Amino acid sequence: MQTTTRIPLTERRLAPVERLHRAGAAVTASFEFFPPRTPELARGLEETVDRLRPLHPTFVSVTYGAGGTTRDETLDTVIALSRLGLRVAAHLTCVGHTRGEVRDIAARYLDHGVDRILALRGDLPADYGSPPTDGLDHAADLVHELRDCGVPHVAVAAFPEGHPESGFDIEREIENLLRKEAAGATQAITQFCLDNEAILRFHDRARRAGVTLEIVPGILPVANVAQTRAFAIKVGASIPDWLDRLYDGLDDEQPTRDLVAAALAAEQCADLAAHGLGHVHFYTLNRAPLTYAVCRVLGMRVRL
Numbered sequence: 001m002q003t004t005t006r007i008p009l010t011e012r013r014l015a016p017v018e019r020l021h022r023a024g025a026a027v028t029a030s031f032e033f034f035p036p037r038t039p040e041l042a043r044g045l046e047e048t049v050d051r052l053r054p055l056h057p058t059f060v061s062v063t064y065g066a067g068g069t070t071r072d073e074t075l076d077t078v079i080a081l082s083r084l085g086l087r088v089a090a091h092l093t094c095v096g097h098t099r100g101e102v103r104d105i106a107a108r109y110l111d112h113g114v115d116r117i118l119a120l121r122g123d124l125p126a127d128y129g130s131p132p133t134d135g136l137d138h139a140a141d142l143v144h145e146l147r148d149c150g151v152p153h154v155a156v157a158a159f160p161e162g163h164p165e166s167g168f169d170i171e172r173e174i175e176n177l178l179r180k181e182a183a184g185a186t187q188a189i190t191q192f193c194l195d196n197e198a199i200l201r202f203h204d205r206a207r208r209a210g211v212t213l214e215i216v217p218g219i220l221p222v223a224n225v226a227q228t229r230a231f232a233i234k235v236g237a238s239i240p241d242w243l244d245r246l247y248d249g250l251d252d253e254q255p256t257r258d259l260v261a262a263a264l265a266a267e268q269c270a271d272l273a274a275h276g277l278g279h280v281h282f283y284t285l286n287r288a289p290l291t292y293a294v295c296r297v298l299g300m301r302v303r304l
């Protein structure tokens with residue numbers, strides 16, 4: 001029989017969540033949503049927002065289909081959320097858009113009091129033709145354009161495990177982050193990453209290279225390993241082997257998978273907070289229960 005060695009009480013280390021609460025440290029969170037495309041999905045998002053809003057997120061964000069495929073839906077969702085009193089960051093991708101188009105979109109957001117944009121390049125669809133002549137090649141160019149339009153807060157993406165197009169070369173991603181900051185970015189949000197070592201190493205290397213903007217870890221509570229793996233392969237994130245073992249045999253037990261996911265994500269966030277990264281960005285997939293549970297474990301409270 002396998003046994004575990006008992007650690008003497010005097011050497012006991014506090015678990016991340018316990019350490020967080022004993023220190024009285026506060027964690028803050030932001031939430032990502034995607035714009036709903038059917039009435040049923042719209043009702044789902046409404047319920048999700050009703051549940052998460054009382055936790056007072058620092059901001060919420062709404063994704064944008066590269067090439068403008070959700071242009072109107074993103075705009076409508078952003079405006080609806082901001083009317084609820086939430087601070088909203090509208091995602092905007094530059095791929096396939098002209099400078100004029102992105103300036104027009106930025107102006108519409110500013111007119112509606114939305115002062116925060118997450119500037120991304122977006123991924124080129126397989127059947128993408130030639131780019132517009134007056135287009136923008138990279139996210140840093142979009143940041144520059146948005147700042148020039150008067151957008152006060154422009155966030156950008158960061159990739160702790162590297163990006164497929166740079167051959168997962170972290171050095172090149174940090175150089176790119178420096179370009180984004182030089183163009184006027186005010187915050188970076190990371191691709192989801194399940195490996196805190198990778199996040200903290202990336203953070204330290206970025207700081208040593210001169211990046212000063214806030215780097216916010218992107219958190220995806222994993223309730224379905226197969227689905228997460230498919231997504232991870234697309235974006236170049238890694239899934240640790242031990243995670244497969246953890247979920248082995250739970251295919252038909254969603255409630256258990258949810259509990260496991262919430263426990264792991266809470267531990268991940270508390271550990272990040274212990275290392276100075278006390279603001280986390282949740283990929284909610286438009287569902288509230290997991291994110292809500294994790295935020296509660298982290299000490300966030302409902303305030304109506």
Ligand SMILES: Cc1cc2nc3c(=O)[nH]c(=O)nc-3n(C[C@H](O)[C@H](O)[C@H](O)COP(=O)(O)OP(=O)(O)OC[C@H]3O[C@@H](n4cnc5c(N)ncnc54)[C@H](O)[C@@H]3O)c2cc1C
Pocket residue numbers: 062063064065066091092093118119120121122123137138139140156157158163164165166172173176189190191192218
């Ligand atoms: C938090 C977050 C939110 C996201 N939201 C969306 C969304 O709403 N919609 C969507 O379509 N996608 C979204 N994405 C995905 C993102 O658009 C893709 O990952 C895209 O491939 C990279 O975007 P970027 O903004 O970092 O692009 P870029 O900064 O343009 O980088 C893309 C690649 O080009 C390289 N590169 C950049 N500049 C140069 C240069 N001058 N010379 C040489 N190489 C260069 C970079 O190193 C990188 O490998 C999101 C990603 C994150 C992390």
